[in-house]
Amino acid sequence: MTAITESNTTHQPVRKELLIDGYEVVIGIEIHCQLNTKSKIFSSSSTKFGNEPNTQASIVDLGLPGVLPVLNAGLIERALKFGIGVNAELGMLNTFDRKNYFYPDLPKGYQITQMENPIVGKGYIDVIVNEGEKNEYGKRIGITRGHLEEDAGKSVHDAVPGMTGIDLNRAGTPLIEIVSEPDMRSSKEAVAYIKAIHQLVTWLDISDAIMAEGSFRCDCNVSVRQPGEEFGTRTELKNLNSFRNIENAINREIERQIDIIEDGGKVVQATMLYDPEADETRIMRTKEDADDYRYFPDPDLLPVRLEQETVDAIRASIPELPVVRRERFGTELGLSEYDARVLTGSRELADYFETVLEAVGKQHAKLTANWIMGDLLGALNKEDKTITDSPISEVQLAGLLKRLNDNTLSGKLAKQVFTALYDGEGGDDADAADKIIEAKGLKQETDTGAIKAMVEEVIANNQAMVDEYKGGKEKAFNGLVGQVMKASRGKANPQQVNQILKEILG
Incomplete structure (x- = not known):
């Protein structure tokens, strides 16, 4: 496997190839990951996505007078799983604080969060940058903290032309905010880190992490500096x-900041918006400091x-x-680093592979991997589906591979x-492949006598091709093999065809 060559890169010299116009980029990431509890962090309101606006915000979520928040215990388990997954220090004492600011989608006028005593402390995660490319390398990204907090509501722009509406369904949805060290030195490293966190939270089943639905959101803090200088002003x-x-x-944003500095200006600390259509960043508002939020302990929540x-x-x-699973696939099963990475792309995919392999035998790990990564994932990708949507179950694919291994089937x-299994033929049982083979007459021909007869007939009918082969043209041999396979309607065992042809042609 690719070795992780750098530790906490805040203290590491920057890779020369990552310098942009002589500037070093410094990036830190804040990830807001919704935790997949059925109810909210401090109330029994539903966290289901997509309901009618403002139908699942209770009086607790709205912070009406006289109501008290009650911590959802399911968050502790999920947050601890994440902390263990990133090799972090765990906060055994947890307290909650109020972060005060005014915004239309924050109904209480403050957000309950963990400022002083977060549940996840310092940790790290190892990532692969430029995965699969020649310039691939490993890197360790430090994690500063992970703290629990409640989500805000959502501003809905132009639902009515020229107006902004407020949907408070999301208010109070539980989050873990994951704050990285400023260890990333390029956009590639930032994306590699975010993908690694995304994989981890879904693997641990603590979040669905659907970016399109807002359950996994990223804020990227970016600054530039001359190598060796203090950190620049971040946006x-x-x-x-x-x-x-x-x-x-x-x-x-890197380009924008460098242009400002090169023109003699100064970068202003601000919150930026990215416009994908114009492919540019622009300032939304100047950025507040922590003191502006007037943090203080929440008087309604006891320490945990x-x-x-x-x-x-x-x-x-x-x-x-x-x-760990990638390493095991390599050491125990002999799979390549690439195969192991693909098969551990999601927990569901890795489980699917191991279930099939258990049925066909570990000695067939490479064959099993090839069929899953090539044929199955290829078919699913064409329909924008994942392994959880596969119309071919583990037992069905195992049944097919068993018939390939015992020479009932050729590769073709x-x-x-x-294809028949993918289209739903053969039923749902482990013998689905057998039923298709029987119904379609697809059993491979392995009788030596029958194959020899077909070979002799092809030789007799293709004398010119035989003469070319004997004259030294190897491609003619492949042509003869093709003629035999055509005569057998693809059912002849290719290895036997090759062997018998060579024997007869001398």
Whole structure:
């Protein structure tokens, strides 16, 4: 596997190839990840996405006089899983604070968060930058903290032309805000980090992390400096809803800041908006400092002290993490680094692979990987589906591969059976492939006598091709093989065809 060559890169010299016009880029990321509890952080209101506006905001979410928040215990388990997943210090004492600011979609006029005592402390995650490319490299990104907080509502622009509406359904939805160290030195590194966090939270099943629905949102803090100098003035890019937009927005902001400095100006600390149509960043508002939010302890919420037994139980419940599973696929199954990465792209995909492999045998790991990564994922990608949408179950694919392994099917015939399975033929059972083979007459011909007869007939009918082969043209041999396979309607065993042809032609 690719080694992680850098630790906390705040203290590392920048890679020369990452300098832009002589400037070093410094990037830190804040990720707001909604946790997948059914109810909100301090109330019993539903967290379901897509309901009619303002139909699931209770009096607690609105902060009406006389109501008291009650912490949802499910958040503790999910946050601890994340902390363990990023090798972090865990906060055994948790307190909550009020972050005060006015915005139309913040009904209470303050947000309940964790300022002084977050549940997740310092940790790290290892990422692969430029994955699959020649200039691929590993890097360790530090994590400063992960704290619990409630989400705000949502401003809906132009629902009525010229007006902005407020939807408070999201108000009070539980979040973990994940704050990185300023360790990233390019947009590629930033995207690699965000993808790694995205994979982790879905792998641990603590969030659906659907960016299009706002359950996984990223704010990117960007600054530039001359190598070796103090950090420059940072700006914060907000409301980025895709990996592509994140990379483009960071690149445009880098260009904007360098242009300002080169023209003799100064970068102003601000919140930035990225316009994907114009492919440019622009200032939304000047940025506040922490003091502007007047943090103070929330008087309605008692501290939460965790017991070690709770942490130990949660640690024991965590599934094998992606990096560990990749290593095992390489060491135990002999898969290449690329294959192992693809197959651990999601927990569901890795589980699918291992379920199929359990049925066909570990000695067939490479064959199983090839069919899943090539034929199955290729078909799913064409329809913009994931492995969870696969019309071919694990037992069905295992049944197909067993028939390939015992020479009932050739590779060509197996693809025909695969297509039929994908189209829903053969039923849902493990013998679905067998039913298709029987119904369509797709069993491979392995009888030596029958194949020899076909070979002899092809030789007799293609004397010119035979003479070319004997004259030294190797391509003619492939032509003869093709004629035999055509005569057998693709059912003859290719290895036997090759062997018998060579024997007869001398």
